[in-house]
Amino acid sequence: MTHATGQETEQWLEVAPRVLVLRNPGFGMNTGLVIGDEQALIIDTGAGPRQGCAILTAVRERTDLPLIAVNTHAHFDHFFGNAVLAANGVQDIWATSRCAEAIREQGDSQRPAVAGVEAEMAAGEGVHTEILAPNRLVDGSPVDLDLGGISVTLFHLGRGHTDHDLLVGAGDVLFTGDLVEEGADPSFEDSFPKEWIRTLGKMTALEDLYSVFVPGHGKPVAVDFVTTQMNKMRTAVAVTRSAMDQASTDMTKAIPILPYGPEQSRALLMRLRTLARWKWLKQ
Ligand SMILES: [Zn+2]
Structure with missing residues (x-):
């Protein structure tokens, strides 16, 4: 894994026990982290491989557990980091089925939006710049994920x-996208x-x-x-x-x-x- 340089991550803000928030540079998108006893959940993956990598680095300062991820919706700053996370062992990425569809249909057309912060992603050239749609789908009823000691509800x-x-x-915290x-x-x-x-x-x-x-x-x-x-x-x-x-x-x-x-x-x-x-x- 190549870690991006010059991409400062700010400190995690702990909003509740086991529940943290990280503000990403550029678009100021909030990434969430919920740390269970067995696995941890990342909420929204950043605007490209640089941010995705910075998020992963920040996550690894807090936990060594296996990771799963969620995309709240199909806007570039929330899911362009999917490919770099998947390349680093994140097997399950959750979203609504309509979100996955929108990412497949409109993912590529959103590339120009990140030209200022993720040139490779904007150009679609380079490592982990592919558009990766979520593979675990929420369709209709809510989904509970047990992370061990804390469970999260996707709805x-x-x-x-x-x-x-x-x-x-997650606990008494609601990530609203x-x-x-x-x-x-x-x-x-x-x-x-x-x-x-x-x-x-x-x-x-x-x-x-x-x-x-x-x-x-x-x-x-x-x-x-x-x-x-x-x-x-x-x-x-x-x-x-x-x-x-x-x-x-x-x-x-x-x-x-x-x-x-x-x-x-x-x-x-x-x-x-x-x-x-x-x-x-x-x-
Ligand atoms: Zn949005």
Whole structure:
């Protein structure tokens, strides 16, 4: 195994006994680690072989146990490290079956996004730069994995940030993938905004089970943050839809009154317009 150089990993943050979070450089994606007595679980694998390798190095500072992995969803910063982990003994990579499908279908087209941090991955040239889809699938019902002394639950709550977001519960910690974003606006590009609001509602209803919510990016939060994100999104969707209903209005006029920055306001608008068109085509 060749370890990447110049790729500083920050320290693990212990959010609960046996449950840790590592913020990756570049996209600021949070990798989770759950350490059992018999095996350990890595949640999200980084933006390419360099990050994957740095994650593995950081994991090995904490545990020598056999490893399994999870991809929360099919966005490059969460799964481009799969190949390097697989090459280093990680046999099982879990995701929803729709996520695995999306990785196979759209993995290659996402390569340009990592040009700034993972040049080899962007070019698709070099060691461990192949797109590797998960081989263990969550389809419908939740999956419990016993790591020894702690078990994790993998489950899907409905469409949201994508059509296949997987959540990982470990002790009283819930890894939310990009369904929750701290320190940045939620990303709407592949999202289902109306359903996302519902999914966040279901997530907040789990507050008896989980007290720490680890977003895909940013600092761990409490349930109040998830509620706030849900309410903000509900407002944003309502404002955008009413702008869409007034056919004579220039929809971009809604952007300044949305509760997000211009980039994600525009993304939300475009996405709702695309979804409305799909619905119209299906009628
Ligand atoms: Zn994402």
